[in-house]
Amino acid sequence: MKKIVVCGLVWMISLSALQAQQVGLSFSYFVPRNGYFSTPISPFSLRGVGVNLGRYFALQTGASLYRMAGLNMTGLPFDSKDPLLGPNFTILVPAELVFQLRGRVVQFDIKGGGFFFYGFAQKLDNGNIDRALRTYQKWDVANSDLSFQNNPGFGPHFGAELTVYVTDQFGISFETNYLMGMASMPLKGTYVGGNLSGPLQSVAADFKDAKVDFTGLEFSIGLIFTGNSGGGKKPAARRRR
Numbered sequence: 001m002k003k004i005v006v007c008g009l010v011w012m013i014s015l016s017a018l019q020a021q022q023v024g025l026s027f028s029y030f031v032p033r034n035g036y037f038s039t040p041i042s043p044f045s046l047r048g049v050g051v052n053l054g055r056y057f058a059l060q061t062g063a064s065l066y067r068m069a070g071l072n073m074t075g076l077p078f079d080s081k082d083p084l085l086g087p088n089f090t091i092l093v094p095a096e097l098v099f100q101l102r103g104r105v106v107q108f109d110i111k112g113g114g115f116f117f118y119g120f121a122q123k124l125d126n127g128n129i130d131r132a133l134r135t136y137q138k139w140d141v142a143n144s145d146l147s148f149q150n151n152p153g154f155g156p157h158f159g160a161e162l163t164v165y166v167t168d169q170f171g172i173s174f175e176t177n178y179l180m181g182m183a184s185m186p187l188k189g190t191y192v193g194g195n196l197s198g199p200l201q202s203v204a205a206d207f208k209d210a211k212v213d214f215t216g217l218e219f220s221i222g223l224i225f226t227g228n229s230g231g232g233k234k235p236a237a238r239r240r241r
Helices: 002-019 126-137
Strands: 022-032 044-052 057-068 072-074 088-102 106-120 141-148 153-167 170-184 187-194 201-207 211-226 238-240
Touching: 022 057, 044 088, 106 170, 126 141, 126 187, 153 211
Parallel strands: 022 238
Antiparallel strands: 022 211, 044 057, 044 238, 057 088, 072 211, 088 106, 106 153, 141 187, 153 170, 170 211, 187 201
16 A cells, blocks of 8 residues: 555655646745644645636646654643654645635635645554553553554645746745644554552553544645746646655
């Protein structure tokens, strides 16, 4: 499954890159809810691929491979302000309707739609899970041994992008998106703990409603290079590296 997803993403990016009319360099970051600020998350990314629906509207998709430093989880009997999952790699594929306001020098896009994501090379943050269990059980010590079932996730998103063309061949873009995704990730296993003044207890854990919380703010700053002579006339695709 992992190999198929990765190969499919590489194939799509390679094919679309051949058709792209402009190339850009961007730096993208993701700030998850109750998670860790990510490292730059565009080892490779192709976004803004689609078709225009007249002058003001367009349908767009794409794909990105993100490096997530840490994500939180919901659906557990305990809460945590620290991430319980990560680090991992995540593939994100959006599908969005775009409202475009084009000028010769400036273009402003308002975006909204849904997205698919799938995390691989997943790891539980056992240290943060143990701390959350200690607080939940009011113990002095806790040690968990949990396994998980990985699943793809979905969610809505919305955002905006401002592109300023310094020349007909060069522009600067600023993009922000808010993502609200969830992916089922049941946890099962045991955890052991207790107070220093008493015996240790072993508890069976079956957190079948646990979910990956892929909620947060994504923002990008990019440089766009295009061979167009029409300034703010945006081509159909933009490749990020």
